[in-house]
Amino acid sequence: MIKLNNIHKSYVMGNNSLHVLKGIDLHIEQGDFVSIMGSSGSGKSTLLNILGMLDNYDNGTYHLSGNLISNMSETKAAKYRNDLVGFVFQSFNLISFKNAMENVALPLYYKGVPRKKRNQIALEYLEKLGLKDWANHMPNEMSGGQKQRVAIARALISNPKIILADEPTGALDTATSYEVMEILKQVNDSGITVIIVTHEHDIAAMTRQIIRLKDGRIHEIIRNGELKQFQKSYMKELETA
Amino acid sequence: MFDLDLWSEIISALKKNRMRSFMTAFGVFWGIFMLIVMSGAGKALENGVLDGVRAFATNSAFFWTERTSVPYEGFQRGRRWNYETSDMDYIRDNVKEVEYLSPRLFGNQQAGNNTIRGERAGAFNVYGDYPDYFKIDRWTPIQGRLINDIDMIQERKVCNIGERVVEVMFGKDENPIGQYLKVSGVYFQVVGVIHAETRINIGGGKKEETIIIPFSTMRKAYNYGNRVYFFSVTSKPGTKVSDLEEKLKTILKDRHKVAPEDQQAIGSFNIEKEFVKFNALFIGIQALTWIVGIGTLLAGVIGVSNIMLVIIKERTQEIGIQRAIGATPATVIKHIVAESVFLTVMAGYIGLSLGVGVLEILNQILLKGGDKLFFRNPEINLTMALSALAVLVVSGIIAGLIPAKRAVSIKPIDAIRDE
Numbered sequence: 052m053i054k055l056n057n058i059h060k061s062y063v064m065g066n067n068s069l070h071v072l073k074g075i076d077l078h079i080e081q082g083d084f085v086s087i088m089g090s091s092g093s094g095k096s097t098l099l100n101i102l103g104m105l106d107n108y109d110n111g112t113y114h115l116s117g118n119l120i121s122n123m124s125e126t127k128a129a130k131y132r133n134d135l136v137g138f139v140f141q142s143f144n145l146i147s148f149k150n151a152m153e154n155v156a157l158p159l160y161y162k163g164v165p166r167k168k169r170n171q172i173a174l175e176y177l178e179k180l181g182l183k184d185w186a187n188h189m190p191n192e193m194s195g196g197q198k199q200r201v202a203i204a205r206a207l208i209s210n211p212k213i214i215l216a217d218e219p220t221g222a223l224d225t226a227t228s229y230e231v232m233e234i235l236k237q238v239n240d241s242g243i244t245v246i247i248v249t250h251e252h253d254i255a256a257m258t259r260q261i262i263r264l265k266d267g268r269i270h271e272i273i274r275n276g277e278l279k280q281f282q283k284s285y286m287k288e289l290e291t292a
Numbered sequence: 293m294f295d296l297d298l299w300s301e302i303i304s305a306l307k308k309n310r311m312r313s314f315m316t317a318f319g320v321f322w323g324i325f326m327l328i329v330m331s332g333a334g335k336a337l338e339n340g341v342l343d344g345v346r347a348f349a350t351n352s353a354f355f356w357t358e359r360t361s362v363p364y365e366g367f368q369r370g371r372r373w374n375y376e377t378s379d380m381d382y383i384r385d386n387v388k389e390v391e392y393l394s395p396r397l398f399g400n401q402q403a404g405n406n407t408i409r410g411e412r413a414g415a416f417n418v419y420g421d422y423p424d425y426f427k428i429d430r431w432t433p434i435q436g437r438l439i440n441d442i443d444m445i446q447e448r449k450v451c452n453i454g455e456r457v458v459e460v461m462f463g464k465d466e467n468p469i470g471q472y473l474k475v476s477g478v479y480f481q482v483v484g485v486i487h488a489e490t491r492i493n494i495g496g497g498k499k500e501e502t503i504i505i506p507f508s509t510m511r512k513a514y515n516y517g518n519r520v521y522f523f524s525v526t527s528k529p530g531t532k533v534s535d536l537e538e539k540l541k542t543i544l545k546d547r548h549k550v551a552p553e554d555q556q557a558i559g560s561f562n563i564e565k566e567f568v569k570f571n572a573l574f575i576g577i578q579a580l581t582w583i584v585g586i587g588t589l590l591a592g593v594i595g596v597s598n599i600m601l602v603i604i605k606e607r608t609q610e611i612g613i614q615r616a617i618g619a620t621p622a623t624v625i626k627h628i629v630a631e632s633v634f635l636t637v638m639a640g641y642i643g644l645s646l647g648v649g650v651l652e653i654l655n656q657i658l659l660k661g662g663d664k665l666f667f668r669n670p671e672i673n674l675t676m677a678l679s680a681l682a683v684l685v686v687s688g689i690i691a692g693l694i695p696a697k698r699a700v701s702i703k704p705i706d707a708i709r710d711e
Contacts, residue, residue, distance in 0.1 A: 105616060105705035125700065126620045133618025144613040144708065148304040161618040166296060205617065 052116065052212070052244060053079040053102065059110035060097055071097045072108070073267035079246065081212070084239040086255040087248045089264035095248045096217060098264070102246065103136050103215045104128045116212060133161055137206025141218035143198040145190040151177060151201045152186040158209040176204040180234065196227035203234055207243075214238060216247040220254055232257045302631045305603060316599040317639035319592030324640045324680055327585025328647025328672055334577040336658070336670035341570065344491035345563070347430040351391070352526045353537045353562035355544070364551035373548055373557070375520040377511075382547070383540065389531040394425040395523040397510050399503070400476045407461065407503065408474040414460040416453075417497040418475055420510025428524045429490055436469045436484030443483075443506045449513070451480040456500035458485055473503070478513045480505055492563070533562045589683065593636065597691035600632050604695045611699050612707025621700040628699060632692025633685060640684035644677060 060072040071094045079085055089095045100106035101113065104120060113120045116135060123131070132138075137158075145154045152173045159169035177183050180200045190198055199219060206214050216235065220228035232254060239245045247258065255261050261273040306313040360371045380395050399418025400406055407414050423440050431438065434455070443450050451473065453461075462468045468482045480503075488499035510516065525540065527533040541558050544550070550557045604611070611624055651670045658670070699707075 100705045103616070105708070106703060125615075126622065129615060129618055129620040132616065138616050140613075140708065144609070144616075146610055146613065148301075148308070157614070158617045161614075161620070161623060209618065 052081040052083075053077065054114040055102075055111065056113075057111040058098075058101065058108050058113060060094070060101065060106075060108045071267055072101075074111070075267075075269060077262070077269065079244060081244055082239070082242050083244050083246075084236070084259040085244075085246045085262060086258040086260070087246065087262045087264060088250060088252075088255050089270075091250070093264040094267045095264050099215055099217055099246065099248045102213075103138060104132055129161075133158055133209055135212050137209065137211040137214045139199070139202050139206050139214060139216035139219045141221035143190070143195070143202045143222070145198055145201060145205075147190055150187050150189050151182060151193070154190065154201055155204045155208055157205060162209065172208060173204070176208050177201070180204050194227075195223050196230060199223060199227075199231050200234065203231070203238070207238065211243065213244045213246065216245070218249055219247055220249065220251065228254060298627060298630055301627060302634055305607070305631060306635065309603070312599060312602075313635065316592075316595050317635055317642075319595035320589065320636050320639040320684070321592070321643040321646075323585065323589030323592040324643035324684065325647045325650075326588050327581070327680060328644060328677070329650055330581045330585055331578070331676060332647070332651040332654070332670040332672045334574070334581045335672070336654070337577065338574045339669045339671070341574075345567070345570070347489035348492050348563055349392075349428045349526045350563050350567055351529075351531075351533045352428045352524055353533050353540075353560060353564075354522070354524050355540065356522045356559045358556050358559050360550055360554055361556040362551035362554040364554070365549045367549060373550070375523065375544065375548075377518040377520060379544060379547060380520060380523065383525075383543070387536075387540065387543070389528050389536050389539070391526040391528045392424040392427050393523060393525050394422040394428060395507060395520040396421050396425070397507060397514075397516055397519070398521050399505075399510070399514070406476050407457070409461045409472070412461050414457065414501075416457055416475075416501045416503050418503045418505065418510075420507040420516075421504050422507050425504075425524065428526055429488075429492065431486040431488055433484045434487050435467075436482070438484055438486065439504060439506050444508050447508045447512055448506065449478065449480045449509055450483045450506065451475070452484045452486045452504045453482055454498075454500040454502040455485065455487060456498065457503060475503060475505070476514065480509075533564045537562050586683070589687070592639075593687040593691050596632055596636055596688065597694055600628065600692055600695040601698070603631075604628065604699045608699070608702060608707045612702070612704045615704040616708060624700055625693070625696040628696035629689055629692035632695075633688035636684050636688030636691060637681075640681065644680065648672060648677075 055075050055077040058072055058075040058077075059070070061068050061070040063069075075098060087095045087098060097106065101108050102115075104115075104123070107122065115131070118131075120131070138144075145151075146157065149157070152170055155173035155176055156164075156169040159172060160166075164172075174183065174186055177186050180203060182197060182200055182204070185193060185197060185201075190201070193201070199222075203214075203219075214235070219235070220231055223231060228251075235245050235247070236257065245258075247254070249255050259274075263270040263273070355375070357373055357375060360367065360369055360373070363369045375395070377395070380393060383390060384393055397420035399420070405413040405415050406418065407416050421439070423438065423444065426438050431452070433452070436452075439450060439452055442448075453468065453473070457473075458468050461473060462471070468485060471482050472479045473482060474480075486502075486504070488502075491499070493499060511518075525533075525536065527536040537560055541560065542552070544558060545552055545554065611619075615621075615624065651672060654670050
C-alpha cells in the first residue's frame with residue numbers, strides 16, 4: 052500500500068539547510084492503523100505531509116497503491132489527493148463560511164458531483180457520525196469534537212484508501228479525544244488505512260502500530276503485541292518526568 | 293453553467309469585507325464613469341463646434357487686402373490698396389477652378405447708429421454681397437426671401453436683415469417684410485429676415501446683427517466706385533482650395549504691382565485649413581480623454597488586483613485546505629479570477645450606467661440652451677461603451693490572474709500552516 056524507500060527531506064531557509072528526514076524506510080499495509088510519534092522536530096509532520104502529497108521529498112522513492120509519487124504536477128497531485136487520501140487536521144480546517152453539510156460535500160464538488168447528489172451523500176456521512184441535526188450549522192456554532200467529526204466526514208466522503216490525521220486530538224479534551232479515536236478505529240475497521248501523527252502516548256496506544264521517529268530516522272516500531280510493553284515504558288517515562 | 297458554490301463563495305468573500313470591496317469597486321466605477329463623461333463631453337464640444345461650421349462650404353477661401361510690406365516697381369512699402377471689380381471679372385473669366393465668386397463691400401461701421409427707422413435706431417454690420425454669397429456661407433430666410441440676381445441686375449434698394457435687427461428696429465407685432473430701413477442715409481426695403489446656419493464670422497460682429505444689401509446697389513448708392521474690399525471663392529470639385537488660394541494670390545499680386553514675395557499684402561484664409569485644425573483638435577481631445585480615462589481605469593484595476601492580493605493572503609489557509617482535499621490549481625484560479633471579474637464588471641457596469649445617465653441629464657439641460665452654445669448633444673456610441681466593457685472584463689481577468697498565480701504557487705502544506 053505505502054512503500055517508502057530511503058526518503059530524505061531537507062528544508063532550506065536562507066543559508067541554512069535543515070535536514071529533517073534522514074532516510075526513512077517504511078512499509079504500511081492496507082488496513083493498518085498506525086501512529087507516528089516523536090518529539091517536536093523529529094520530522095513526524097513532514098513525513099505525514101509527504102505521505103499526503105502535500106509536500107515533496109528530495110531523495111528516495113515513495114509508492115502509493117503501486118504508483119510512484121514523485122515530482123507530480125500540482126493538478127495530478129490534487130487528483131491523487133482527492134481520490135486516495137482524506138485529511139484530518141489538528142485545527143479542523145473547516146471552511147468558515149460553509150455549513151457542516153457543504154464542508155463535508157466539498158471534496159465531491161472538486162470531483163464534479165452535482166450539488167444535490169453530493170449534499171445527499173454528505174448528509175449520509177454526517178448521520179454516520181451522529182451529526183445529522185447539525186448539518187446546517189456553521190463551523191463556529193459547533194464544539195471542537197463536533198468540528199473534528201465534520202472534518203472526518205469530509206475526509207471519508209471521497210472514499211479514500213488512507214486517512215491521514217495530523218494531531219487529530221491535539222485541540223480536544225481527553226473525553227472528546229477518545230471519542231474521535233473511537234471513530235477513527237471504526238473507520239479503520241471498515242478497511243481504510245489510518246495514519247495519525249500524535250505526541251500523546253495514550254492516543255498512540257490505541258493504534259495497532261507505533262512508529263517512533265527520532266532525529267529524522269525511525270527509532271523503533273512497536274507492533275500490536277508489544278503495545279503492553281510500550282505502555283509500561285510509557286508509564287516509566289511519565290514517572291521520570 | 294451556473295455554479296452556485298462558486299457564486300456563494302464569491303458573494304460571501306465580498307460580503308465579509310464590505311467596506312474594502314466597496315472602495316475597490318469605487319476605483320473601477322470612477323474610472324469608467326470619468327471615461328464616459330469625458331468622452332461624452334468631448335463629443336459634445338465636437339458636435340457643438342462642427343454644427344457651427346458644417347453648413348459652411350469647406351472648399352471656400354477668403355481674401356482681403358493689407359498694406360504692402362515690400363517696395364516694388366517704384367512703390368514704397370506700406371502702400372494701401374484695394375481689389376477692383378475688374379479683378380473679379382478677370383478671375384471669373386480666366387480661373388476655371390473657381391466655382392462661386394462673391395465680392396463684398398463693407399458699409400459704414402464707424403458712424404455709431406447707422407440704421408434708422410422712425411424713432412428707432414441701431415448700429416449694425418452692413419455688407420454689400422452677391423447672391424452667390426449664400427451658397428458659400430449658408431443663411432436661411434425665416435421670412436420673405438434671400439437677395440437674388442434680379443436685385444443685383446436692377447440694383448434694387450432691398451435688404452436682408454438678421455434676427456437681432458428685427459428685434460431692435462421693429463415692434464413685437466410688426467411684420468418687417470415690405471418695411472423700409474434708412475441705412476447710412478439711404479432707404480432700403482426689407483425683403484427677408486435671415487438666419488445664419490453657421491457661426492463662422494467674417495468681418496467681426498454678431499451674425500444676428502447683419503444687414504445684407506445687393507453688391508451693385510451698395511456700390512452705386514454709397515459711391516464705392518470699382519473698389520472691392522473682400523471676396524470669397526469656392527473651388528470646383530477636384531481642386532484643392534489651398535492651391536486655388538495660392539494661384540489667386542499670384543494673379544492679384546501681379547495685377548496690382550505687389551511684390552511676389554510680399555507675404556503681408558494679401559490677407560486670406562481657407563476653411564479647409566481650419567477644418568484640418570479642428571479635426572486635429574478633436575482627435576487630440578478624444579485621445580486625451582482615452583488616455584486620462586484609461587489611466588483612471590488602470591488605477592482602479594490595480595486597486596482591484598491589490599485587494600485581491602490581500603484577500604488571497606487572508607485566505608491562504610482556506611485555499612490550502614481546499615487544495616488538500618482535492619481542488620486543482622485550475623479550480624482555485626477559476627474562483628479567484630471569477631471573483632475579480634465579478635467585482636470589476638459590477639463596478640464598471642454601474643459606472644457606465646451612471647455616466648450615460650449624467651450625459652443624458654446634461655443633454656436635457658443643453659437642449660434648453662438653444663443653438664448658440666458651442667456644446668451640444670453629449671453622446672457616447674455603442675462601440676465605445678462596449679469596448680470600455682471589454683477593457684473592464686480583460687482588466688478584471690488580469691487583476692485576478694496575478695494574485696491567483698501567487699496563491700497557487702504556494703505549496704498547499706505551507707498554505708495550511710499559514711496562521
